[in-house]
Amino acid sequence: MATCGRLRLIEQGLKTAPFILIRRLASNTSFKAADLQYRFTRHPHAKPENPDECLFGKNFTDHMLAIKWDKDRGWSSPVIKPLENISLHPATSVFHYATELFEGMKAYRTVDNRIALFRPLENMKRMNRTATRACLPTFDEEELMKCIGELVRVDQEWVPYSTKASLYIRPTMIGTEPSLGVNISNSALLYCITCPVGPYFTTGTFNPVSLMADPRFVRAAKGGVGAYKLGSNYGPTIGIQEEALKRGCQQVLWLAGEDHKVTEVGTMNVFIYWINEQGEKELATMPLDEGIVLPGVTRSSLMELGRTWGEFKVVEKIITMNDVIKALNENRLLEMFGAGTACVVCPISRILYMEQDLSIPTMENGPDVASRFYQELTDIQYGRVSHEWSHTVVEDVEGVDAAKNTI
Numbered sequence: 002m003a004t005c006g007r008l009r010l011i012e013q014g015l016k017t018a019p020f021i022l023i024r025r026l027a028s029n030t031s032f033k034a035a036d037l038q039y040r041f042t043r044h045p046h047a048k049p050e051n052p053d054e055c056l057f058g059k060n061f062t063d064h065m066l067a068i069k070w071d072k073d074r075g076w077s078s079p080v081i082k083p084l085e086n087i088s089l090h091p092a093t094s095v096f097h098y099a100t101e102l103f104e105g106m107k108a109y110r111t112v113d114n115r116i117a118l119f120r121p122l123e124n125m126k127r128m129n130r131t132a133t134r135a136c137l138p139t140f141d142e143e144e145l146m147k148c149i150g151e152l153v154r155v156d157q158e159w160v161p162y163s164t165k166a167s168l169y170i171r172p173t174m175i176g177t178e179p180s181l182g183v184n185i186s187n188s189a190l191l192y193c194i195t196c197p198v199g200p201y202f203t204t205g206t207f208n209p210v211s212l213m214a215d216p217r218f219v220r221a222a223k224g225g226v227g228a229y230k231l232g233s234n235y236g237p238t239i240g241i242q243e244e245a246l247k248r249g250c251q252q253v254l255w256l257a258g259e260d261h262k263v264t265e266v267g268t269m270n271v272f273i274y275w276i277n278e279q280g281e282k283e284l285a286t287m288p289l290d291e292g293i294v295l296p297g298v299t300r301s302s303l304m305e306l307g308r309t310w311g312e313f314k315v316v317e318k319i320i321t322m323n324d325v326i327k328a329l330n331e332n333r334l335l336e337m338f339g340a341g342t343a344c345v346v347c348p349i350s351r352i353l354y355m356e357q358d359l360s361i362p363t364m365e366n367g368p369d370v371a372s373r374f375y376q377e378l379t380d381i382q383y384g385r386v387s388h389e390w391s392h393t394v395v396e397d398v399e400g401v402d403a404a405k406n407t408i
């Protein structure tokens with residue numbers, strides 16, 4: 002009887018199990034914003050008195066988003082909860098093999114009383130590409146975008162009432178399996194924290210930067226992971242940034258290859274605006290095909306904007322330090338600037354390269370193109386002009402719906 006009973010159970014199990022499995026996989030290949038659960042803080046923190054003076058990444062808002070994943074169950078429901086420490090086993094994958102990736106984006110309080118993100122889906126797509134490369138789980142990009150929108154809505158009072166400051170958003174994913182094998186992590190945690198940040202240019206006008214370009218230091222190489230936003234790309238750059246400071250430069254110009262290709266500036270893409278060898282006005286940036294630069298959201302936005310102006314060529318092409326020096330000597334180099342979420346655009350005034358102190362005439366030339374990009378992008382971000390790149394997450398100042406899915 003017992004055997005028969007067990008057999009029946011196994012038979013029943015065989016009939017139902019595949020369906021259960023299929024249902025589980027189908028429902029958990031992504032979390033859904035509609036399943037969000039909320040736990041609100043009872044101890045809200047004081048907000049910074051002057052957001053325009055907020056240093057980057059020092060003050061955090063009251064809540065965080067957290068979503069767990071494991072190999073068997075897939076994604077669990079997303080939770081918005083008070084910002085809290087994460088407790089992990091000392092053998093956890095992320096501590097040993099840097100199974101970590103992140104994104105960087107911002108929420109802006111617009112002049113028409115909305116809170117908006119700038120092209121957030123682009124960040125979500127890049128996060129998924131990085132997750133695939135890191136063997137961490139992927140998700141539905143629209144759903145994460147909605148969850149992040151909710152987090153911003155919950156902490157909306159932290160979004161600075163200023164058109165100089167913003168709320169920096171840091172989606173992060175880590176491998177959480179407590180195992181020392183250099184293997185795919187069977188569990189992961191996706192979380193998102195946010196912090197108000199002041200203006201990049203504190204004086205209100207561009208402060209051009211000086212760069213150390215030393216080909217002995219490399220950020221990324223062909224075949225490597227420079228095109229992905231993996232934390233492991235950034236840790237090793239800290240010492241080189243310190244070296245730049247010691248040599249009297251503010252940031253690092255990352256060169257690549259024997260021909261010293263100009264690839265990125267610190268954590269920004271780099272643009273050169275010049276008269277090319279054919280005598281045409283041209284805006285150029287490093288192509289993506291070698292996989293050694295990060296495909297920046299600002300980078301693609303500047304290229305698209307530049308193309309709509311139709312006043313100069315916009316190209317992705319390899320530019321070496323020899324090309325820069327030649328253009329300087331022939332008075333063809335007009336502007337050079339970095340581009341990224343942190344600063345939008347950041348003019349370059351000087352490059353220290355192989356014992357040569359190269360003076361870059363960006364500021365002397367206006368900088369016409371850099372300033373116009375800065376103005377147009379910040380106009381979109383702060384809602385001074387309406388544009389499809391602005392993604393509203395809070396229509397109007399409103400109260401948080403505390404009753405919804407509270408745990």
Ligand SMILES: Cc1ncc(COP(=O)(O)O)c(C=O)c1O
Nearest residue numbers: 268269270295297298299341342
């Ligand atoms: C290495 C690197 N390059 C470029 C960028 C600029 O990318 P985005 O414009 O998406 O901020 C970043 C930004 O975080 C970066 O870390």
